[in-house]
Amino acid sequence: xxxxxxxxxxxxxxxxxxxxxxxxxxxxxxxxxxxxxxxxxxxxxxxxxxxxxxxxxxxxxxxxxxxxxxxxxxxxxxxxxxxxxxxxxxxxxxxxxxxxxxxxxxxxxxxxxxxxxxxxxxxxxxxxxxxxxxx
Amino acid sequence: xxxxxxxxxxxxxxxxxxxxxxxxxxxxxxxxxxxxxxxxxxxxxxxxxxxxxxxxxxxxxxxxxxxxxxxxxxxxxxxxxxxxxxxxxxxxxxxxxxxxxxxxxxxxxxxxxxxxxxxxxxxxxxxxxxxxxxx
Amino acid sequence: xxxxxxxxxxxxxxxxxxxxxxxxxxxxxxxxxxxxxxxxxxxxxxxxxxxxxxxxxxxxxxxxxxxxxxxxxxxxxxxxxxxxxxxxxxxxxxxxxxxxxxxxxxxxxxxxxxxxxxxxxxxxxxxxxxxxxxx
Amino acid sequence: xxxxxxxxxxxxxxxxxxxxxxxxxxxxxxxxxxxxxxxxxxxxxxxxxxxxxxxxxxxxxxxxxxxxxxxxxxxxxxxxxxxxxxxxxxxxxxxxxxxxxxxxxxxxxxxxxxxxxxxxxxxxxxxxxxxxxxx
Numbered sequence: 001x002x003x004x005x006x007x008x009x010x011x012x013x014x015x016x017x018x019x020x021x022x023x024x025x026x027x028x029x030x031x032x033x034x035x036x037x038x039x040x041x042x043x044x045x046x047x048x049x050x051x052x053x054x055x056x057x058x059x060x061x062x063x064x065x066x067x068x069x070x071x072x073x074x075x076x077x078x079x080x081x082x083x084x085x086x087x088x089x090x091x092x093x094x095x096x097x098x099x100x101x102x103x104x105x106x107x108x109x110x111x112x113x114x115x116x117x118x119x120x121x122x123x124x125x126x127x128x129x130x131x132x133x134x135x
Numbered sequence: 136x137x138x139x140x141x142x143x144x145x146x147x148x149x150x151x152x153x154x155x156x157x158x159x160x161x162x163x164x165x166x167x168x169x170x171x172x173x174x175x176x177x178x179x180x181x182x183x184x185x186x187x188x189x190x191x192x193x194x195x196x197x198x199x200x201x202x203x204x205x206x207x208x209x210x211x212x213x214x215x216x217x218x219x220x221x222x223x224x225x226x227x228x229x230x231x232x233x234x235x236x237x238x239x240x241x242x243x244x245x246x247x248x249x250x251x252x253x254x255x256x257x258x259x260x261x262x263x264x265x266x267x268x269x270x
Numbered sequence: 271x272x273x274x275x276x277x278x279x280x281x282x283x284x285x286x287x288x289x290x291x292x293x294x295x296x297x298x299x300x301x302x303x304x305x306x307x308x309x310x311x312x313x314x315x316x317x318x319x320x321x322x323x324x325x326x327x328x329x330x331x332x333x334x335x336x337x338x339x340x341x342x343x344x345x346x347x348x349x350x351x352x353x354x355x356x357x358x359x360x361x362x363x364x365x366x367x368x369x370x371x372x373x374x375x376x377x378x379x380x381x382x383x384x385x386x387x388x389x390x391x392x393x394x395x396x397x398x399x400x401x402x403x404x405x
Numbered sequence: 406x407x408x409x410x411x412x413x414x415x416x417x418x419x420x421x422x423x424x425x426x427x428x429x430x431x432x433x434x435x436x437x438x439x440x441x442x443x444x445x446x447x448x449x450x451x452x453x454x455x456x457x458x459x460x461x462x463x464x465x466x467x468x469x470x471x472x473x474x475x476x477x478x479x480x481x482x483x484x485x486x487x488x489x490x491x492x493x494x495x496x497x498x499x500x501x502x503x504x505x506x507x508x509x510x511x512x513x514x515x516x517x518x519x520x521x522x523x524x525x526x527x528x529x530x531x532x533x534x535x536x537x538x539x540x
Contacts, residue, residue: 013183014183015181015182015183016182016183016188017177017178017179017180017181017182017188018157018179018180018181018182018187018188018190018191019188019190021156021157021179021180022153022156022190042152043152044152044153044156045152045153045156046150046152046153047150047151047152047153048148048149048150048151052153053151053152053153053154053194054197054213054216055153055154055157055190055193055194055197055198056153056194058190058193058194058197058216059188059190059191059193059194062189062190062193063190077220078189078220079219079220080217080218080219080220081189081193081217081218082215082216082217083215083216083217084214084215085212085213085214085215
């Protein structure tokens with residue numbers, strides 16, 4: 001894992017207020033992946049039946065995408081995202097790991113897997129990013 | 136507009152803590168649409184360049200979807216969602232309106248448009264829902 | 271309906287061999303929509319249980335998208351497409367109608383509805399296009 | 406590779422006429438993946454600028470998805486598919502490989518990569534399937 005890179009990225013994203021409001025933090029970055037995570041706070045993240053809300057899972061996935069792509073090729077913004085909810089997330093923490101599947105010109109495609117505290121997949125996502133600086 | 140229906144739905148969703156954390160409220164419901172909205176709070180919703188974060192826009196869209204589909208055919212949960220970010224949202228408020236495109240058996244497809252304070256579209260979404268109770 | 275425009279577009283797309291192989295033709299174009307369609311040929315379009323194959327429905331939808339967007343703002347290519355199959359298509363003809371939801375800079379978002387011979391929706395799609403010539 | 410399994414699956418899908426029309430065949434199946442492919446025929450698969458049409462790439466991806474999922478858990482049908490076109494496919498052959506990312510209850514999520522004759526990715530897809538027989 002790359003500690004310096006992680007701190008650099010934390011700095012880059014410190015002004016992302018919605019991610020901060022949601023309690024999501026960068027946990028780990030490597031050459032080709034990035035993982036973010038959050039401790040689940042029932043009074044802030046859950047719905048009436050004790051599962052983490054879809055918007056929270058999405059925000060974590062989108063953040064993992066943002067961290068990875070801006071590490072690999074700044075500046076990248078989310079253009080389109082498709083997410084599928086696999087299982088209800090009844091857990092005390094979540095993590096989202098992003099890996100790039102393809103990149104060409106201004107377009108990159110990233111897969112993100114969101115897991116619960118036991119490592120079970122709760123949501124998968126495919127994110128398309130637009131890269132402003134030409135490669 | 137249907138005030139009683141709106142209050143009923145507010146009650147149904149009062150335990151959605153992430154939506155509450157995000158400051159998103161139900162604004163209007165009709166026979167075939169539902170609109171939710173939020174005042175944008177810069178210190179909670181924005182990123183470093185003054186635009187509303189993608190996760191916040193998504194959460195609003197997902198909530199509009201949830202309100203509409205649970206009004207039309209409870210109980211519906213989001214199965215897959217595809218969202219496209221059209222323009223940066225530099226605004227003081229957002230709204231998300233959901234309309235159903237199709238419904239058959241356990242599957243429904245809903246289109247959601249998220250707009251800024253001037254009514255300009257900032258994000259569009261296509262949501263697939265799974266309906267537990269058979270029609 | 272605009273006959274001249276239709277013939278112009280037929281000329282533009284005459285080299286699309288896969289669309290020709292599939293028997294899909296432009297049927298109608300207006301200021302803000304385009305409709306393509308095909309007679310269903312069981313020995314070419316169907317699967318083992320008498321329904322039109324998903325790939326055929328997609329190809330029709332993608333063609334409707336291409337016709338509309340190249341009429342509105344050439345040159346546009348499909349970047350990402352999300353389709354949902356609503357009902358099995360047991361029919362003798364299909365049609366696909368495309369309408370643009372949003373357009374900004376190099377990016378456009380188009381909704382496409384594919385219907386059977388009775389006008390019942392069998393597939394919906396959301397297509398993201400990349401526009402090469404700047405607006 | 407599993408030859409018997411491949412022949413079994415070829416039999417299962419022999420009535421898929423659109424796949425046959427498109428010239429797409431099953432090439433390889435393993436425990437957790439399935440690959441289909443086609444020789445590109447310019448007069449049947451290409452557009453005016455010498456690239457394989459998007460509908461053809463999609464049909465190959467959808468077929469790879471169908472082969473894999475019906476091998477793993479029949480009977481599975483495509484419910485939603487999201488595809489992104491990465492690069493223009495100027496090639497003499499294409500292949501599509503499907504791998505399952507997650508499966509739970511009636512829902513499975515499969516990633517499909519479509520490559521050209523040199524193994525370069527031209528399209529990626531995320532397919533959601535509905536499984537009729539309960540696991």
